[in-house]
Amino acid sequence: MSVGRLPAEADNRESKRARGMATPLIGFSDEDKLGTLQPHDDALVVTLRIGGYDVKRVLVNQGSAVEVMYPDLYKGLKQKPKDLMAYDSLLVSFEGKTATPKGMIRLPIQTDSDMVEVDFIVVDAYSPYTAIMARPWLHALGAVSSTLHQKVKYPSGGRMKEVIGNQAMARQCIVSAISRRPNSEPSTLAENGL
Template identity: 75%
Template sequence: MSVARLSTEDNDRESKRSKKGTSPVLRFSDEDKIGTIQSHDNALVVTLRIGGFDVKRVLVDQGSVVEVMYTDLYKGLNLKPEDLTAYDSPLVSFEGKTVTPRGQIGLPIQTGSNVVEVDFIVVDTYLPYTAIVARPWLHALGAISSTLHQKVKYPSEGRVEEIVGNQAMARQCMVAAISRQSNAESLASIQKDL
């Protein structure tokens, strides 16, 4: 059996599954790496339509249980303090510090024709990302993500749709975070010496 024949049979099976009303199979292959710089350690950073605006520098984090919005985005979306509802649980930042959220806000995230309402925790701290989307968003969308392949795949109307990560943006975010940490450490060292 040739490879082309096997591929055609796989497509026929997937097409039949879609006709029966089942969800398409979400998977990644080496073909999904085409267009990415390999080998890499990049985070998965994407652009998403949040609250009706295209928002860049959104980190997709499978390890997080809450969606987070940083104040720069909150202000950029022209949201007001009265738009927030109370959120009392403190969060732990990437730096290990406890962060008290300003509140919580529900906003839609649109991917293609799919819209998922997400509860963002708004925090007033620095991170080079504008927001973090996490497992609740991925699960509501029925999506899977892969940092290796730099993609999020999700079912939509019997097809597999994808959101492609931006490696250049991911690297810029990493450099900004490292630079900020280095500057903070240098400042702390100078103040200690005074």
């Protein structure tokens, strides 16, 4: 077995990696639960800067494949129908109902000093949330979310940054969704004889 030096090109790559900032590992611990009401089963609802405005009641849903924007936010951001791009796929709501999108719009999302652009599907339907942030946003930011810890963590500039959830707002949203449900709809429990 012979031992030799790496070629100069490999040495340069290793040197650049050593000088560059290491990406911090993303993790959650019991310390991240401080300031949250435990135990809970609350959704992760945050405030984000979307299109230059601070937007409340934004649901972070890593189970969703697309970012969704509802009418109140679309109008509040002063967007016009001409700002929409065509989007012709149907979306399925939480209740299993299909919704025809009005179109798609690309907007910047700012978290602290970090900015990513996201394509929102604009849906004319009721929601207690103003928007839903999904995997494309999380992946573009390099983020990981935790409903248990009520946080989104992402690496930036060699350190870890956080977006903190608002449990009170999450609970208001669920109460709003439940109170809006028509009384004529049978509950799943009633349908199952429970």
